[in-house]
Amino acid sequence: xxxxxxxxxxxxxxxxxxxxxxxxxxxxxxxxxxxxxxxxxxxxxxxxxxxxxxxxxxxxxxxxxxxxxxxxxxxxxxxxxxxxxxxxxxxxxxxxxxxxxxxxxxxxxxxxxxxxxxxxxxxxxxxxxxxxxxxxxxxxxxxxxxxxxxxxxxxxxxxxxxxxxxxxxxxxxxxxxxxxxxxxxxxxxxxxxxxxxxxxxxxxxxxxxxxxxxxxxxxxxxxxxxxxxxxxxxxxxxxxxxxxxxxxxxxxxxxxxxxxxxxxxxxxxxxxxxxxxxx
Numbered sequence: 003x004x005x006x007x008x009x010x011x012x013x014x015x016x017x018x019x020x021x022x023x024x025x026x027x028x029x030x031x032x033x034x035x036x037x038x039x040x041x042x043x044x045x046x047x048x049x050x051x052x053x054x055x056x057x058x059x060x061x062x063x064x065x066x067x068x069x070x071x072x073x074x075x076x077x078x079x080x081x082x083x084x085x086x087x088x089x090x091x092x093x094x095x096x097x098x099x100x101x102x103x104x105x106x107x108x109x110x111x112x113x114x115x116x117x118x119x120x121x122x123x124x125x126x127x128x129x130x131x132x133x134x135x136x137x138x139x140x141x142x143x144x145x146x147x148x149x150x151x152x153x154x155x156x157x158x159x160x161x162x163x164x165x166x167x168x169x170x171x172x173x174x175x176x177x178x179x180x181x182x183x184x185x186x187x188x189x190x191x192x193x194x195x196x197x198x199x200x201x202x203x204x205x206x207x208x209x210x211x212x213x214x215x216x217x218x219x220x221x222x223x224x225x226x227x228x229x230x231x232x233x234x235x236x237x238x239x240x241x242x243x244x245x246x247x248x249x250x251x252x253x254x255x256x257x258x259x260x261x262x263x264x265x266x267x268x269x270x271x272x273x274x275x276x277x278x279x280x281x
Contacts, residue, residue, distance in 0.1 A: 003117055005167065005266040006032075006040045009225030009248025012079065013058045015048035020281045021252040022061050025261060028278045032265070035069040039117070043225035043248045044077025044127075044171030046099070050091035055098045062102065073115060074102040075124050077171040077225065078131075078140035087140050089132045112152045114161070120268055121161040123152065125170040127205055142172030142226070143206040149214050156218045165268050168215055169223040173247060174208040175236050217241035221266065223248060228256055244271050253280065 006029060011022050032038065047054045066072055078084065081092035096103060103124070104113055113124040130145025131137050144152075152168075155161060205211065215222070222237055222245040230249025237245025246264060253261045261280060266273040 003120060003268050004038050005221075005223075005268060006038055007043070007223055007246060007248045007264045007266060008040060008251045009043040009171075009223075010045040010077065010228055010250035010254060011042070011252045012045055012048035012250065012254040013061065014051070014054035015254055017281065018048065018252045018254060019057060019061065021261060024278050024281050025251055025263060026061060026065050028276065029070070029263075030065060030068065035071070038070065038265075039120075039122070040065075040070060040072045041122070041167070041169050041223055042072065042074045042102075043169050043223050044075045045079040045225060045250075046074060046077065047080050047095075048254075050080060050082055050088065050095060052094065052098075055095065059098065066102075072102050073113075073122060073124060073169065074099055075169050075171050076103070076126050076128055078128060078142065081128050082137070082140060084140060086137045087128045087131050088137065092128060092132065111148055112155055114155060116160065116164065119165055120167055121164040122167045122169065123155060123161075125152065125168065125211075127170050127172040130207075141204070141206050144170075144211060145207070146210075149207065149210050152211075153214050156215070165220045166218065167221040167223065167268070168219050170205075170211075171224060172205040172226050173224050174205045174211055174222075175233060212240050215240070215242065220244065220271070221268070222246075225249070228254065230262065244273075246273070 012018050013022055046058050076095060078087055080095045081087040111126040115122040127142035127144055129148050130143035219242050222242050225248040227247050228250040231247050233245040233247055250256055251263045261278040262275050264273045264275055
């Protein structure tokens with residue numbers, strides 16, 4: 003089986019509806035949908051309004067009706083915005099996209115999806131952020147309860163006998179934004195701010211997550227950063243062979259002339275990057 007990794011598409015921002023449609027058209031041309039599974043690691047939407055969510059469903063539903071399987075993790079913009087998350091907005095997102103988040107399972111995390119050869123586990127990195135004080139800055143927090151449930155899930159025999167893929171929105175590494183600004187960088191002030199503050203804005207309980215999944219997971223997928231780096235060298239320190247940041251698939255707020263997404267061969271751990279021109 004092959005995974006298609008999308009992230010941070012931010013429907014509702016600029017012309018991202020058209021950009022997303024171009025991506026989905028490219029995906030639809032890959033071949034037999036039964037051979038693929040699409041994993042979107044959050045910030046499907048740029049804001050948590052009902053109208054934006056319906057725009058996103060109008061994009062995803064035709065692809066799903068053609069047999070493409072789609073899994074979705076909540077991002078902070080799906081449940082609020084860049085500065086805060088909101089319980090009511092988060093609940094609306096989960097209700098609107100229930101079929102893509104939970105399938106026919108109970109509406110709770112972690113979410114387990116089993117295929118013949120894979121166990122895919124979706125996490126909600128907003129779950130423990132919904133308190134009044136915790137919700138500000140939208141850093142991401144799984145919470146002890148979700149990590150404990152993940153720990154139990156990883157011990158299940160039907161999970162252990164498969165390739166294990168964990169997908170989540172917020173980045174779990176200390177210095178995840180690894181690119182320093184240089185003299186020729188057009189966004190030097192923005193990059194300097196991001197580089198110097200990134201360590202304070204990662205997933206709050208990243209340490210607990212990585213201790214839980216170390217040596218027990220084959221692929222870790224996340225988003226949130228809009229940079230799209232391969233963090234396998236970091237992941238391998240925890241015994242995780244392949245670790246990828248999904249970037250912004252629609253190239254939202256990125257200095258680039260093309261969109262991109264990854265196609266991952268689960269059996270070999272190899273991946274290719276497919277490029278799609280900006281509309």
